Amino acid sequence: MPECDVAVVGAGPAGLLLACVLARRGVSVIVLEKTSGRDDRSRAIGIHPPGVAALSTAGVADAFRAEALALTGGTVTSRGRVLADLDFAPGQEVLTLPQARTQALLADRLADLAPGALRTGVLVRNVLPEGHAARALIERDGREGEVSARRIVIADGVHSGIRDVLAFGWRRVPGEADYTMLDVGGAAGDDRARLHLEPGGVVESFPLPGGGRRWVIRADAPFRSTAAFADMVRQRTGEDIGDTGDALPQSFRAAQHRAGRLVFGPLVLLGDAAHEISPIGGQGMNLAWIAACRLAAALTGPGDREAALEAYARVSLRAAATAQRRARFNMAMGAPMGAARRSARDVAIRTLARGGSGRRLLGTMTMSGL
Numbered sequence: 001m002p003e004c005d006v007a008v009v010g011a012g013p014a015g016l017l018l019a020c021v022l023a024r025r026g027v028s029v030i031v032l033e034k035t036s037g038r039d040d041r042s043r044a045i046g047i048h049p050p051g052v053a054a055l056s057t058a059g060v061a062d063a064f065r066a067e068a069l070a071l072t073g074g075t076v077t078s079r080g081r082v083l084a085d086l087d088f089a090p091g092q093e094v095l096t097l098p099q100a101r102t103q104a105l106l107a108d109r110l111a112d113l114a115p116g117a118l119r120t121g122v123l124v125r126n127v128l129p130e131g132h133a134a135r136a137l138i139e140r141d142g143r144e145g146e147v148s149a150r151r152i153v154i155a156d157g158v159h160s161g162i163r164d165v166l167a168f169g170w171r172r173v174p175g176e177a178d179y180t181m182l183d184v185g186g187a188a189g190d191d192r193a194r195l196h197l198e199p200g201g202v203v204e205s206f207p208l209p210g211g212g213r214r215w216v217i218r219a220d221a222p223f224r225s226t227a228a229f230a231d232m233v234r235q236r237t238g239e240d241i242g243d244t245g246d247a248l249p250q251s252f253r254a255a256q257h258r259a260g261r262l263v264f265g266p267l268v269l270l271g272d273a274a275h276e277i278s279p280i281g282g283q284g285m286n287l288a289w290i291a292a293c294r295l296a297a298a299l300t301g302p303g304d305r306e307a308a309l310e311a312y313a314r315v316s317l318r319a320a321a322t323a324q325r326r327a328r329f330n331m332a333m334g335a336p337m338g339a340a341r342r343s344a345r346d347v348a349i350r351t352l353a354r355g356g357s358g359r360r361l362l363g364t365m366t367m368s369g370l
C-alpha cells in the first residue's frame, strides 16, 4: 500500500502550490525538498491575474494580497519619449512580492492544511515507476530510504536531474540573452513598471512592496560592482537608482526549453522542470501555478484519469509554447539596435499600444489566455 496518494519532488512555488490545492481536496500529499533553510534567492516578483487566481485556489490569495504591491500600469519609453502608457483594468493588476515571501506563505498554508506534509532536508536520488504506483529513492541525514506514492510529481526545477534520467526530453526553444538585476530598497515611489528601450539595450524597473525597485539591465557581460551597474542605468536612462545599501547585482542568462512529454506512467513533470520560460516578462512561476491547478483538477476530477493527465500535458505544453513566444517578443523589443530598426520598433509599439490593440497588448503582458 503506497504511503500517500501524491508525492511531490521539490518545494518550490510549483510543488508547494500543487500540494496546497491537493490537500484542500482531501488528497494525501507529501512534499520532498532537498534543502532545509529558507530560499532567499532573488527571482520572481511579478504575479499576474491568472497567478493570483491560482493562489486563490490554494487558499492563500488574501495573505498574499496583504503583503504584495499592486501596480497601476506601465510606461514604455525610448530616449526620453513615451511610446506607451498602459493602465491595468481594475482586478487585472500585476502584483509584486519577492518569491521568497510568496514561497513562505505557501509553505505556511501547507503546514495548516496538512501538518508534516513538507519534509525538508530530503534529497530525491531517483524515482521508479512500478505499475500503478511509484517509489522515490531518498537520502536524508546521510541515510537512504524511500517514499511510495500512487503518483510522483517531479517539480524539482529547471535543472531537474530526474527529468533527464527518465528521458522526458528537454528541447531548446529560441529566446536567449544575458541580463543583470539588482533589488534596491528605499522610499516608496510610484507604483508603475517602467521599460526604457534604449539603444544599448533595455533597462526595466519595477516597484517592490515596502519601497525600492527591482532594476534589470540587458548586458552581455556581468558588472564588476554595484556602482558600475548604477552608472549603466544612469548612462542609458538618466535615472538614479538611489542608495543601493549592500545589494549586489546578479547576472543571469535568460533561456527557454520545453520537455517533450509531461506524463510517464505514474510520473508527472510540473513547473520549471517541464518548461523554462525566459524571466523577461515574468511568466515562469505564474505558468507553473496555472499548470499546477490544471494538474490538481486532472488528479481529482471525475472520469478517465489517464485521459485527464494527457490533456494536462497537452494544454500545459501549448501554454508554455505561447508564453515562450511572448517572452521572445519581449526580449527582441529590448535588444540593442541601430537607428533604423529602433524607429521601426518605436512606431510598432506606439501603434500596438493604441485602442483595442492596446488592450490586447495588456492582455498579452498579463498572461491572458494561458
Ligand SMILES: Cc1cc2nc3c(=O)[nH]c(=O)nc-3n(C[C@H](O)[C@H](O)[C@H](O)COP(=O)(O)OP(=O)(O)OC[C@H]3O[C@@H](n4cnc5c(N)ncnc54)[C@H](O)[C@@H]3O)c2cc1C
Pocket: 009, 010, 011, 012, 013, 014, 015, 032, 033, 034, 035, 039, 042, 043, 044, 045, 046, 047, 099, 122, 123, 124, 125, 155, 156, 157, 158, 160, 161, 181, 252, 270, 271, 272, 273, 279, 281, 282, 283, 284, 285, 286, 287, 288
Ligand atoms: C531572475 C529571475 C526572475 C524571475 N522573475 C519571475 C517573475 O517575475 N514572475 C514569474 O512568474 N517567474 C519569474 N521567474 C521564474 C520563476 O522563478 C520560476 O519559474 C519558478 O521558481 C519555478 O518554480 P518551480 O517550483 O518549478 O522550481 P524551483 O523554484 O526551482 O523549485 C524547485 C525546488 O526543488 C528542489 N529540488 C531540486 N532537486 C531536488 C531533489 N533531487 N530532491 C528534492 N528537492 C529537489 C529545489 O531545492 C527547489 O526548492 C524568474 C526567474 C529568474 C531566474
